[in-house]
Amino acid sequence: MSAQPEGPTTAAEVPPPASCPEILTQSDHARERPAQAVHGAAFLAAPQPMLLADRNGLIVGANTAALTLLRGEGSEPLVGLIAAELLDLASDPRTWDAYREVLRGRQARLGRTRRLKHAAGHSVWVRITVSPVPGADVVLLSLSDIDAHRDLQAQLRHLRMHDPVTRLPNRALFFERLACALEAGAYEGTGATGRVGLCYLDLDGFKAVNDTLGHHVGDRLLAAVAERLTHCAQLAHHATGTPLVARLGGDEFALLVEDSTGTEQLSDLAEAVLGALREPFDLSGQHLVVSASIGVVERQVAGTSTTGLMQAADTTLYWAKADGKARWTLFDPERNARRMTRQVLSAGLRPAVERGEFVLEYQPLVRLEDGGLRGVEALVRWRHPRFGLLTPNRFIGLAEEDGSIVQLGRWVLETACRQAREWQLAHPGVPPVFVSVNVAVRQVWDSDLVADVARILDETQLAPELLQLELTESAVMGSAGRPLQALRDLSDMGVRIAIDDFGTGYSNLAYLSRLPVSVLKLDGAFVRGFQDGAGAGSGAPEDPADAVIVEAMVQLAHRLGLTVTAECVETVEQADRLRRIGCDTGQGWLYSRPVAAERISVLLADR
Structure with missing residues (x-):
């Protein structure tokens, strides 16, 4: 049994008190008694x-x-x-x-x-x-x-920890409570769940209220929103208490549920908040209707940090906004993992170009008439040190967003042109093949594409007619100003311009006659309608609509002096049907998957 600390001495154990003790030094016997009296009185x-x-x-x-x-x-x-x-x-x-x-x-x-x-x-x-x-x-x-x-300290703390507009706990008090909620052992006791939940929300379009009606109306709206959130929290009271409602700043609010019972409790609270905020606000005769987007996170306290919880809530709120606003969204670990991967890829794009992590593969473009190799399309791949070989759909969109597409696109263009020239020099006895390179519209806006192409062709000594630049239909259609002038300058230089994935975008066919375009690449969605075995003996495809559309586009393109390439050709039947309706070139797995440059050299040697 552990020793107990000594308790205070009891009165019975203490000897009777002595007379009033001497407090100051006495100088002599004659003055002793008066000094004691004075000191005692003092x-x-x-x-x-x-x-x-x-x-x-x-x-x-x-x-x-x-x-x-x-x-x-x-x-x-x-x-x-x-x-x-x-x-x-x-x-x-x-x-x-x-x-x-x-x-x-x-x-x-x-x-x-x-x-x-x-x-x-x-x-x-x-x-x-x-x-x-x-x-x-x-x-x-x-x-x-x-x-x-x-009392003064308490008043000052209240002022320091509460928002003056809404009178709700502010960001400082919210994070203080959150930190306490996440402390080890905070939920010990009967009925405790050891979980925590958070609804993180902001108002949709609140900035417009401030800008159009003034900050005084905006502040009244925030105060009215705070009242409704507080009412929702009171209705959501459960065994361990009422959710904490706080204003984190601007139009951002949070409802913290300590010792939560699961995602259903949090989703019910979020739904109640959305319902409460849908009702119109009457602010001194000013009627306003607002909505909110809410990120909902619910998880075990163990292993959860303040930073981690808030990052998850912020991410989930962003999803709610991106998904259309006026809704709540529950945190999804898989979706978050994809987002984190996306961030890692985005951060590594520019350094990856400098480190030489990108490689090119080439897919043959074949004449449908005789199956001869006509050209190749250069397709970029990223040999990522963590995620392995990545195809363009994993990173090109990111590169366009952060602008690194200019640097990457310039590298692709230079590498492809140099490779095409090497094939030409290595196989002088066969007609040279052209190389087709994809160009993002941002490359036209954010760089001098015409100057880049001219320099690269000059340095590699590749003839301009052996270079084809592919732009998507949505990027080309409606081009004006600088993009249109760039396309014209490139065409005047002798470079061929192709519209990629044609038929899926604006499809403004009349506009084609005013563009310096020489090739249409039909989207693979049309070609897939030409199913295996379809039309055997009769030439009729399984999906007549696709055949009619493709045939009409091919005829129109030819009348405009354009050639047509069909993408995603996978079967002999599809190739035969495309050839019969007049398509010029085919590209797809029927002929070859994207391969290394060495494989194209073998194909050229066999010609």
Whole structure:
């Protein structure tokens, strides 16, 4: 059984109190008694509450201020009481041990703050300082009434921790509560779940309210929203309490559910909030209708950090916005993993070009008439050190978003042109093949594409007619200004311009006659309608609509002086049908998958 700390000395164990001790040094016998009287009177009349205790902890002296503070005027004297019991100095072992060390003269000073019970029934906060009296066998206990100070501190803290517009807890108080909620053991007890939930929301279109109606209306709207959120939280009260509603700044609010019971509880709360905010707001005659987007996160406390929880909530709120606003969205680990992968790829794009992590593969473009190799399309691949070989659909969109497509596109263009020239020099006895390179519209806007192409053709000594640039239909259709002039300059240079994935975008066929385009590449969705075995013996495809559309586009293209390439040709039947309706070139797995440059060299050697 562990040893218990010594308790305070009882009155029975303390010898009778001596007469009032000497406090100051006495100079001589003649002046001893007057000095004691003066000092004693000063002690009793001092406005600072003070007690004297002997080395056993028994009170042997108390002034009027101490009696008034602790008991009230006209009450029983304090002399003879045990100081540790009166001042709550034995309630915790550390304080009790330190206090005894002062009584024994082994420690010079002790300071503690205590909430004491007054004889009148109320509580009083007191700062207690215990120190020995030099030259006397007693200790002085000096008391300070800090009630007013603590009240002021509480008021200042409330101002510091609450939002002045909505009167809700602010960001500082929210994170303080969240940190406490995530502390180990915070949910110990009967019925505790050890989980935490968060609804993180902002108002859709709040900036427009401030901009059009003024910040004074915006502030009234925020206050009204706060009232409705508080009402929702009160209705959602459960066994462990009411969710904390806080304003984190701007039009962002949070509802923290401590010891949550699961995602259903959080989704119900989010749905209630959306319903409450859908009702129109009447702000001094100004009627407003707003909505909110909410990110909902619910998880185990164990292993969850403040940063991790808030990042998940912020991400989920972004999803709710991206999914259409005026809705709540639950955190999805798989979706978040894809987002994190996307961020990793985006951050590594520019360094990857410099490190040489990109490679090109080439897919043959074959004449449908005789199956001869006509050209190749250069397709970029990223040999990522973590994710392996990545196809363009994994990173080209990211490159376009952050602008690294300019640097990457320039590398692809230069590498492809140099390779095409090498094939030409290595196989002088066969007609040279052209190389087709995809160009993003941002390359036209953010760089001097015409100058880049001219420089690269000059450096590689590749003839302009052996380079084809592919732009998507949506990028080409409606081109004006700089993009259109760039296309014309490239065409004048001798470079061929192709529209990729034709038929899926604007399909403004009349506009084709005004563009410097020489090739249409039909989207593979049309070719897939020419199913295996379809039309055997009759030439009729399985999907007549696709055949009619393809045939019409081929005829129109030819009348405009354009050639047509069909993508995604996978079967002999598809190739035969495309050839019969007049398509010029085919590309797809029927002929070859994208391959390394060495494989194209073999094909050229076999011609």
